[in-house]
Amino acid sequence: MQYAALGTSGLMVSRVAFGNSLTHGNQIDDGAARSCVHAALNAGITTFDTADAYAQGRAEELLGTFLAGQRRSDLVLCTKVGRSPRPGANEGRLSRKHIRDSAEASLRRLGTDYIDLYQAHRWDGQTPLEETVSAFADLVHSGKALYIGVSEWTAPQIRAAAALARELRFPLVSNQAQYSLLWRVIEGEVMPACTEAGVGQMVWSPLAGGVLTGKYRPGQGLPEGSRAAGAEGGAKSLNRWNYLDEAVLTAVHALVPLAKEAGLTPARLALAWVLRNPAVSCAVTGASRPDQLRDTLLALEVDLDDGLVDRVEAALAGVAVTDAAMAGRAPAPRQPCPAVRRERQTA
Template sequence: MQYRRLGADGPVVSRIAFGNSLTAGNQLADPNALACVHAALDAGITTFDTADAYADGRAEELLGRALHGVDRDSVVVCTKVGRGGGPGPGALSPARIATSLDASLRRLGTGHIDLYQAHLYDDTTPLEDTMRAFAAAVRAGKVRCVGVSEWAADEIERAVALAHELGVPLVSNQPQYNLLWRVIEAEVMPACTELGVGQMVWSPLAGGVLTGKYRPGQQPPAGSRAVAAQGGDVSIRRFNFMSDEVLTAVAEAADLAERAGVTLPQLALAWALRGESVATAVIGASAPEQIGRNLAALETALDPELLHRVDAALAPVVVRDPALTLSRMLRAKSLSQKAS
């Protein structure tokens, strides 16, 4: 395992983090979910990411059970606030933060959270109120540092300015980032680099699409995330990753990687981690053995010629528009629905 500091002032994190957004308490039986966390620990993964919204809190509870008895100082526990109880007005209000934080601590079975992240931007709550609530949590010793998830560049800039005023270490952003979805490159990444905010990227394999297991014109494999009723299918299809055009381009990229002697998942993970601002990539797993296969990405050398060919194959389907940062996308959808 390799390790890197998250942002300028954050904790040292494992380059691969383990997340349980669609698995623990949801798509996996409890024993299998616990086994995946133990396999991650055995592999040297120290960083674990969850949220109050995942499986209505069950994901946090299972992570807490899995980490019971582990030296608390040897792991970095990350969770989020803002969607537990459902998104909507006041998702990041001080009252919601206070209530959700105590519930997360209880479910995780810990006295503090290493990284507490604002889950999407809440434009119904003044940002000053949200940041003051985060500052209170840090002063109380319940939170070590804070971050955001899927915020736009201007939102991050304002949050960092307030964090400095309040003495709060805002160290990270957690966006989706992969070979197909590059919306953070134009605005978010440059802003974060200047501000000392690190990237903790999620979905580096595009929900499994960049494993190459989905083929154009074919039904998804039984039991795969793309056909799961517990949210995996919605997550993948929201970003149009399952269109025949995307799957055809991914199949070409997979063939190029195979001819070069690497697997597409190894290439995709190594690509997501290549930038200096990306401290860690969050992976999930439905079986313990998947974790070891993904860790091979840390030893994968990225040949410039191969990357050029893969980029050319994927170019017609790559999404780069910064307006599609998830908080902005959902806000635009909500406004459109209200207008209609």
């Protein structure tokens, strides 16, 4: 495993973090989930990412259970606040009340006394930023959270939050945004703003929900047991980003021979491309099987040739989303490829 500082902070994170957004308490059974967490630990992963919104809190509970008995100082536990699916007028906000209540609940579910990295899960336009940042400052100064980050915020929002954090004597250290060969919107404005503020990128979906592994092929049905084939939440997530669009699948399929030429799997190629960006401190990836995780981690050993990178980016030039205005947003929905539509209609 390789490790890097998160932004300009002193916090060291594993270059690959284990995330459980769609797996724990949802896609896979608890035994498989435990095996994946133990495989991550055995591979040297120290950084684990979850959120109070994942599986309505069960993802946090399971992660806390699976990590019980590990030396706490060896772990970097990351969770989020602000997208709670629970009913209530104060739920799903970044108000002082919700941040305090959610932090206490996350601590109980994770079975720990402190959260290493507590992240604002999307922007809350209904709460003054000063209130949100000061509530985070209280958590840091009380020792219940050590570092603060944000997720899917725009460049102006990050600059404003980082300035307020400095005034309140704590650093904003991370931005967790989607980033992959297919979704590059943070390159234009968000990454430069973060670099200026000393904020590191902790990116999610580096394999575009598994699409960049090459397992979804144009004109063919969905692979049995895949995320899009019926696991709750998986197909919805892939369609949200248009990753099952026929043009996308066709372009991604063109990466298979390029990866083979370099002696790589498409998954290793895609993750290595993300990690070569100096603004990226770590990439968050999940797994439904231990062998899947071990195979993906081989990307850490890959040093991509500039010529190969140019060819890969050119192959996806027509489908990769690069518009900086899309930061923190989802694209307009399109129809998945015909084979996928037919399969769903007959299911």
